[in-house]
Amino acid sequence: MSLPEEVPDRPGSELTITRIYERAKYLFPDQEIVYRTRRGVFRYTYSDFADRVERLASALSSLGVKGLDRVATMDWNTHWHLEEYYAVPMMGAVLHPVNVRLAPQEIVYTMNQAEDSVLIVNADFLQLAEAVVPNVKSIKHVIVVDADSVPSKVGGVQAYHYEDLLKERGGRFEFQALNERRPAFMFYTSGTTGLPKGVYHSHRQVVLHAFSILSSVAGFGAGPKGIQITSRDVSMIVVPMYHVYAWGFPFSSIMSGQKTVLPGRFDSKAYLELIKQEKVTYFAGVPTILYMLLTDPESEKYDLSGVIFINGGSALPEGLALMAERRGMKVFVGYGLTETAPVLTLALPPSRLQDKLSDRELFYIKLRTGYPIFFVDIAVVDQDGKPVPKDGKTLGEVVVRAPWVTYEYYKDPEKTEAAWRGGWFHTGDLAVWYPDGSILIMDREKDVIKSGGEWISSLRLEDAISQHPGILMVTVIGAKHPKWGERPVALVVPRRGWEGKLTTEEINRFLTENFVNRGAIPKWWLPDKVIEVQSLPLTSTGKADKKVLRAQYSDVLAK
Amino acid sequence: MSLPEEVPDRPGSELTITRIYERAKYLFPDQEIVYRTRRGVFRYTYSDFADRVERLASALSSLGVKGLDRVATMDWNTHWHLEEYYAVPMMGAVLHPVNVRLAPQEIVYTMNQAEDSVLIVNADFLQLAEAVVPNVKSIKHVIVVDADSVPSKVGGVQAYHYEDLLKERGGRFEFQALNERRPAFMFYTSGTTGLPKGVYHSHRQVVLHAFSILSSVAGFGAGPKGIQITSRDVSMIVVPMYHVYAWGFPFSSIMSGQKTVLPGRFDSKAYLELIKQEKVTYFAGVPTILYMLLTDPESEKYDLSGVIFINGGSALPEGLALMAERRGMKVFVGYGLTETAPVLTLALPPSRLQDKLSDRELFYIKLRTGYPIFFVDIAVVDQDGKPVPKDGKTLGEVVVRAPWVTYEYYKDPEKTEAAWRGGWFHTGDLAVWYPDGSILIMDREKDVIKSGGEWISSLRLEDAISQHPGILMVTVIGAKHPKWGERPVALVVPRRGWEGKLTTEEINRFLTENFVNRGAIPKWWLPDKVIEVQSLPLTSTGKADKKVLRAQYSDVLAK
CATH class of the missing domain: 3.40.50.12780 (ANL, N-terminal domain)
Incomplete structure (x- = not known):
C-alpha cells in the first residue's frame, strides 16, 4: 500500500453542469430570471427554473431521449433555451444549438452530421424548420416554443407544444452523477472557408x-x-x-x-x-x-x-x-x-x-x-512554430492550450490534425504580442496578404482606410500578383456624396498622410488598387464575405 | 466515428500547480513577495521566485529526488517554504509539511509512515530534527534554511545549506506536464483521537x-x-x-x-x-x-x-x-x-x-x-444519514462532497471506509442547518454529550458558561451516568478573585437566568457538576484536550 500514481475520484468530484444547477438551487432559490417572449416580459425564480428543467428532462426522457442523443434547438435567447441548455446535458444527452443564421442547406448538413433526434424550435423559425426537417432523417420529434398553437406535424414529423409536454409528461426527474468528460454540447463554426465544422465540449x-x-x-x-x-x-x-x-x-x-x-x-x-x-x-x-x-x-x-x-x-x-x-x-x-x-x-x-x-x-x-x-496558455508563433518577440510589432499566429479547447473537429481527422499540430491549437488568427503578455489580433491567417514573403494585415489596412471621411464600408483582400504573389486590393462602399471620388490615388494619399508618414503603416502596404462597389456580400455572422470577394476580384491585378 | 463517451484530453487540459506557476510568471513577473527571516524583512519578485523554484527543483533532482518521493519540511511561513510548496509537487514529487506542533514521537510516526526521503528544516527546528531524524530511516538528506552555518550532519544524515545547494546545484529545470491526478502533498491530522492520520491530495x-x-x-x-x-x-x-x-x-x-x-x-x-x-x-x-x-x-x-x-x-x-x-x-x-x-x-x-x-x-x-x-455539496444529517430540517435548531452531522476531499486516510482502509460511508465524507462535526443553506457547527461528534438518546452540544454549553464573569477558561465533557448514559460536566478555570466561587449551583443559576429562561438552552442541558481546576491540558492546536480530560473525569458522576 503506497501512494497511487493517480488519486481516484470520490462522489462529488465531477465538474458537471449539474453542480452549477444544484448550487443555484441551494443558494439562490429566490433569485430572478427575466425573459422576453412575443407576449411580453416575464420573470420567474431560479427555483421555478430548476423545477422546469427537471420537468423538461422528464418530458424528453419520455419521448425516448437517452444516451448521447443529440437535441437540436432553433431559438432566440429565451428561458426555454436556457432550460434546454441545462436539462439536456444534465440528462447525459448533447445539446446542439443550431446557428439559424447559416444557409438552410448548411443547417441541413450540420444536423445530419450531428444526427439530431429532436428539434426544439421557436415559432419564429417554424418556416426554417419546415424546410430543414424533411432533409434530416434522424429527427423523430419537433417541439415548439413561444407559439399560440402548434401544427400536428412540422416537416412531416410529429410536433408538440413545449408547455403541453411539460404539463403532460413533466414529472420528477433525478439527474444522475455524470462523468465530467461526457460530451455536453455540439456547435458548428460559421464556416467562412467551406462547410461548417462541428466541435463538441464535455461538461468539464x-x-x-x-x-x-x-x-x-x-x-x-x-x-x-x-x-x-x-x-x-x-x-x-x-x-x-x-x-x-x-x-x-x-x-x-x-x-x-x-x-x-x-x-x-x-x-x-x-x-x-x-x-x-x-x-x-x-x-x-x-x-x-x-x-x-x-x-x-x-x-x-x-x-x-x-x-x-x-x-x-x-x-x-x-x-x-x-x-x-x-x-x-x-x-x-x-x-x-x-x-x-x-x-x-x-x-x-x-x-x-x-x-x-x-x-x-x-x-x-x-x-x-x-x-x-x-x-x-497562449503564444504567438512564426511559421516554424517559434514564439515571436513580445515587441508589439512582429506578426505571428496565435496558438493556445486550455482545458476547454475542442478535442477535435467532428468527423474530420484531417482538419483536427492540422489545427492541433505540435500540441498547440492553431487559431488561424494573426496577432502581435506585447511585453505585458497581451495580444492584439491583426488578421485572420486566411485573410492576411502574403506579399513577397512578408505579411500585410488586411484588418489593419481596413481599420486605417475606414477612417477616411468618404468611406461607409471597406474590406481589403489579397489579389494575385505576378511579382509579389499577392498585393492588397481595397473594396470600398462610399458614403453619400463621395461616389466616384474614392480613387486609388485619393485613398493612398489619405493613408500616406495619416499613417505612413507617422510610421503607423509601412509604405509597401499601400493597396495597389481601390475599387468602388455599391455593397459588400456578408457572411452569416455579418462580416464581409472575403471568400466571395476573393473569387470575384483575385485576378484584378493580373489582368 | 461518433461522439466519444469521454472527451479525451489535449495538452494544456491538466489542472496542475505548474499552471498557477506559469501564469504568475507570465502575467505578474514584477509583483512582490515579501518575507521575514531571522535577519529581517526582504522582498523579491514573482520572477525571482519562479527562478529559485526552478533551481530548487534542479538541486533536489541532483540529490536523487524522483518519482513520488516525499520531501518533508519543518519551517515557518517563509519564502523557502513557498519555494518548496511549488518546486516539489511540480517535479512530480510529494511535499509533506510536518506539523512541528505534534509531539516528537508523533512526528517520527508520521515521517516513517510517509517514508520521507529528504527533510528541509528551518534552523529554529534543528534540535527537533536532531531528535527525529535518527528514528526515520528513509531520510537520506537534510537541507537547512535560515542558518548562518550548517553542521555537516543532522541526526546522523548528510546536511546541506539551502542557499549553497541552489548556488552549486541549482541549474535550469524543465517542469514536465503532469497528470492532474498525481499526488502533490501529504498532511497529517493533529490526531486528537489517537495517532495522526495521513491524507494526500492531487494537483487537481x-x-x-x-x-x-x-x-x-x-x-x-x-x-x-x-x-x-x-x-x-x-x-x-x-x-x-x-x-x-x-x-x-x-x-x-x-x-x-x-x-x-x-x-x-x-x-x-x-x-x-x-x-x-x-x-x-x-x-x-x-x-x-x-x-x-x-x-x-x-x-x-x-x-x-x-x-x-x-x-x-x-x-x-x-x-x-x-x-x-x-x-x-x-x-x-x-x-x-x-x-x-x-x-x-x-x-x-x-x-x-x-x-x-x-x-x-x-x-x-x-x-x-x-x-x-x-x-x-454539503448536508447536515441525522444518525440514519437523512437530512435534518433546515430549521437552525436540529443538530446533525455535517457530511460533504467536493473535488478536494481526501480519497482516503493513508494506509488506513478502515477509517477511510467509516469516513466515506454512503458516498459522503463524514466530518464528525455536528451542526444546525439554516433555511438559507448556511450551517453552524455546534460540536465535534466525539465531544457531543449523548444523554438519554439526545445530543447536548458541549461547545454551546462552553460558549454560554464562558460568559460568566468569573470564568477564564471552560471545557465541558460527557461523564458516564448510570441512568442517562452521559451527562455534562464542566471544568472551569476561575479568573483571579473568583477562586472557590464557581460552584455547580452558581454556574447553573447563571445559565438558567441568562440562557434557559430565554429559551436559548434547554433546561436538561444544565451540567450535573462544575469542577474548578487550575488549568486545562491543551492539544497541539491549542484547544482543550478533551481526550485527557475524559480519561480523568469520566467517572466523576458514577462514583
Missing part, C-alpha cells in the same frame, strides 16, 4: 470555462480603474445562444447567482427598455449590437452609465468604443473561437499594470485582444 | 480548491456590505504552512497575482509591523492569532481598519469579533478539515441576502460556519 470543459471567466473578471478587473463583475451584477444574455454557449454567460451568470435577463429576439428599443427596467449592469456582444443600441433613435433617452459591454466576435472599433464611453459605459474586449468554447482572453490588464497607465493608455489596452484568462 | 484537488476560494470570495462577498478579495489585495500568509496548505493561500494569492507577505515565526509586534509597512489587506488564522494581535501592548498604535480576517480552526468568539470590528477590521468565518484541503464553507452570505439583513444580523451570520463554496 463547459464548467471550467465558465468558472475561469467568472473569476478572471471578478478578480482581475478589480480596482478603481478596473471593471468587475460579481454576484451582485445583473446579466443580460445578448450573444445569441446559438453561438458557442453565448460565450459562457448562461453558466457563469447562474453559477454566481446573478439576476439574469433573457431578452428574446433582437430589438434595440426592447433591449434598451430591459436594461432600464431590470437595471442590467453588463452584457456582451459583437460590435454591431453595441452600435445598434447606441444609434437607436431613442437611445439617448436611456441612461447607460456604468453598464459594462464585453466586445467579441470582431475587433471593437475605436470610434464605437468612444461613443460608448461618452454614454458612460465601460467597454472591453474578449476573444475566442467556437473551437475554444469560446473565451481565451479578456482585455482587462492586471491591477498592477492599471495603476501605471494613463486613462488613455488603459482605454487602448481594453481595445486589444487581451490577456489569457485562468488556465489558458 | 489543490488547484480546484484554490480556484474555488478565490472566486467565492471575489464574487460572493461583493457589495456594500460584502467582503471582497481580489488581485489588488495584499495577502499575508499567517496560517502555518505546516497546517493543510495554509488553507490554500500559497496558491490562491499567487494565482491572482497578489502581493504576498510571508511573515516568518510568529511575533505579534513583527506581524503588526508587516501589516503596516506592506499595507496588508487580509489574512486568515485561528482566533488565538487574532487575539494576540489585538491584545499586543502596542496593538492600538497600528491602524487595522479595513483589514480582513478570515477565522478558522475553531469558532470565532463573539467578543473577539466585536473587538476586531471596533478596530475597523472586517471578520468572517471559514471552515474545513485537513481531510478537505481544507475549505468547505465561508460565512459570506449571497448578495441578495446581505441586502435584506441588518448590520447586526449580518455580523452574526459572518460568525456562523458559513455557506458552501463553489463545487462543495
Whole structure:
C-alpha cells in the first residue's frame, strides 16, 4: 500500500453542469430570471427554473431521449433555451444549438452530421424548420416554443407544444452523477472557408470555462480603474445562444447567482427598455449590437452609465468604443473561437499594470485582444512554430492550450490534425504580442496578404482606410500578383456624396498622410488598387464575405 | 466515428500547480513577495521566485529526488517554504509539511509512515530534527534554511545549506506536464483521537480548491456590505504552512497575482509591523492569532481598519469579533478539515441576502460556519444519514462532497471506509442547518454529550458558561451516568478573585437566568457538576484536550 500514481475520484468530484444547477438551487432559490417572449416580459425564480428543467428532462426522457442523443434547438435567447441548455446535458444527452443564421442547406448538413433526434424550435423559425426537417432523417420529434398553437406535424414529423409536454409528461426527474468528460454540447463554426465544422465540449470543459471567466473578471478587473463583475451584477444574455454557449454567460451568470435577463429576439428599443427596467449592469456582444443600441433613435433617452459591454466576435472599433464611453459605459474586449468554447482572453490588464497607465493608455489596452484568462496558455508563433518577440510589432499566429479547447473537429481527422499540430491549437488568427503578455489580433491567417514573403494585415489596412471621411464600408483582400504573389486590393462602399471620388490615388494619399508618414503603416502596404462597389456580400455572422470577394476580384491585378 | 463517451484530453487540459506557476510568471513577473527571516524583512519578485523554484527543483533532482518521493519540511511561513510548496509537487514529487506542533514521537510516526526521503528544516527546528531524524530511516538528506552555518550532519544524515545547494546545484529545470491526478502533498491530522492520520491530495484537488476560494470570495462577498478579495489585495500568509496548505493561500494569492507577505515565526509586534509597512489587506488564522494581535501592548498604535480576517480552526468568539470590528477590521468565518484541503464553507452570505439583513444580523451570520463554496455539496444529517430540517435548531452531522476531499486516510482502509460511508465524507462535526443553506457547527461528534438518546452540544454549553464573569477558561465533557448514559460536566478555570466561587449551583443559576429562561438552552442541558481546576491540558492546536480530560473525569458522576 503506497501512494497511487493517480488519486481516484470520490462522489462529488465531477465538474458537471449539474453542480452549477444544484448550487443555484441551494443558494439562490429566490433569485430572478427575466425573459422576453412575443407576449411580453416575464420573470420567474431560479427555483421555478430548476423545477422546469427537471420537468423538461422528464418530458424528453419520455419521448425516448437517452444516451448521447443529440437535441437540436432553433431559438432566440429565451428561458426555454436556457432550460434546454441545462436539462439536456444534465440528462447525459448533447445539446446542439443550431446557428439559424447559416444557409438552410448548411443547417441541413450540420444536423445530419450531428444526427439530431429532436428539434426544439421557436415559432419564429417554424418556416426554417419546415424546410430543414424533411432533409434530416434522424429527427423523430419537433417541439415548439413561444407559439399560440402548434401544427400536428412540422416537416412531416410529429410536433408538440413545449408547455403541453411539460404539463403532460413533466414529472420528477433525478439527474444522475455524470462523468465530467461526457460530451455536453455540439456547435458548428460559421464556416467562412467551406462547410461548417462541428466541435463538441464535455461538461468539464463547459464548467471550467465558465468558472475561469467568472473569476478572471471578478478578480482581475478589480480596482478603481478596473471593471468587475460579481454576484451582485445583473446579466443580460445578448450573444445569441446559438453561438458557442453565448460565450459562457448562461453558466457563469447562474453559477454566481446573478439576476439574469433573457431578452428574446433582437430589438434595440426592447433591449434598451430591459436594461432600464431590470437595471442590467453588463452584457456582451459583437460590435454591431453595441452600435445598434447606441444609434437607436431613442437611445439617448436611456441612461447607460456604468453598464459594462464585453466586445467579441470582431475587433471593437475605436470610434464605437468612444461613443460608448461618452454614454458612460465601460467597454472591453474578449476573444475566442467556437473551437475554444469560446473565451481565451479578456482585455482587462492586471491591477498592477492599471495603476501605471494613463486613462488613455488603459482605454487602448481594453481595445486589444487581451490577456489569457485562468488556465489558458497562449503564444504567438512564426511559421516554424517559434514564439515571436513580445515587441508589439512582429506578426505571428496565435496558438493556445486550455482545458476547454475542442478535442477535435467532428468527423474530420484531417482538419483536427492540422489545427492541433505540435500540441498547440492553431487559431488561424494573426496577432502581435506585447511585453505585458497581451495580444492584439491583426488578421485572420486566411485573410492576411502574403506579399513577397512578408505579411500585410488586411484588418489593419481596413481599420486605417475606414477612417477616411468618404468611406461607409471597406474590406481589403489579397489579389494575385505576378511579382509579389499577392498585393492588397481595397473594396470600398462610399458614403453619400463621395461616389466616384474614392480613387486609388485619393485613398493612398489619405493613408500616406495619416499613417505612413507617422510610421503607423509601412509604405509597401499601400493597396495597389481601390475599387468602388455599391455593397459588400456578408457572411452569416455579418462580416464581409472575403471568400466571395476573393473569387470575384483575385485576378484584378493580373489582368 | 461518433461522439466519444469521454472527451479525451489535449495538452494544456491538466489542472496542475505548474499552471498557477506559469501564469504568475507570465502575467505578474514584477509583483512582490515579501518575507521575514531571522535577519529581517526582504522582498523579491514573482520572477525571482519562479527562478529559485526552478533551481530548487534542479538541486533536489541532483540529490536523487524522483518519482513520488516525499520531501518533508519543518519551517515557518517563509519564502523557502513557498519555494518548496511549488518546486516539489511540480517535479512530480510529494511535499509533506510536518506539523512541528505534534509531539516528537508523533512526528517520527508520521515521517516513517510517509517514508520521507529528504527533510528541509528551518534552523529554529534543528534540535527537533536532531531528535527525529535518527528514528526515520528513509531520510537520506537534510537541507537547512535560515542558518548562518550548517553542521555537516543532522541526526546522523548528510546536511546541506539551502542557499549553497541552489548556488552549486541549482541549474535550469524543465517542469514536465503532469497528470492532474498525481499526488502533490501529504498532511497529517493533529490526531486528537489517537495517532495522526495521513491524507494526500492531487494537483487537481489543490488547484480546484484554490480556484474555488478565490472566486467565492471575489464574487460572493461583493457589495456594500460584502467582503471582497481580489488581485489588488495584499495577502499575508499567517496560517502555518505546516497546517493543510495554509488553507490554500500559497496558491490562491499567487494565482491572482497578489502581493504576498510571508511573515516568518510568529511575533505579534513583527506581524503588526508587516501589516503596516506592506499595507496588508487580509489574512486568515485561528482566533488565538487574532487575539494576540489585538491584545499586543502596542496593538492600538497600528491602524487595522479595513483589514480582513478570515477565522478558522475553531469558532470565532463573539467578543473577539466585536473587538476586531471596533478596530475597523472586517471578520468572517471559514471552515474545513485537513481531510478537505481544507475549505468547505465561508460565512459570506449571497448578495441578495446581505441586502435584506441588518448590520447586526449580518455580523452574526459572518460568525456562523458559513455557506458552501463553489463545487462543495454539503448536508447536515441525522444518525440514519437523512437530512435534518433546515430549521437552525436540529443538530446533525455535517457530511460533504467536493473535488478536494481526501480519497482516503493513508494506509488506513478502515477509517477511510467509516469516513466515506454512503458516498459522503463524514466530518464528525455536528451542526444546525439554516433555511438559507448556511450551517453552524455546534460540536465535534466525539465531544457531543449523548444523554438519554439526545445530543447536548458541549461547545454551546462552553460558549454560554464562558460568559460568566468569573470564568477564564471552560471545557465541558460527557461523564458516564448510570441512568442517562452521559451527562455534562464542566471544568472551569476561575479568573483571579473568583477562586472557590464557581460552584455547580452558581454556574447553573447563571445559565438558567441568562440562557434557559430565554429559551436559548434547554433546561436538561444544565451540567450535573462544575469542577474548578487550575488549568486545562491543551492539544497541539491549542484547544482543550478533551481526550485527557475524559480519561480523568469520566467517572466523576458514577462514583
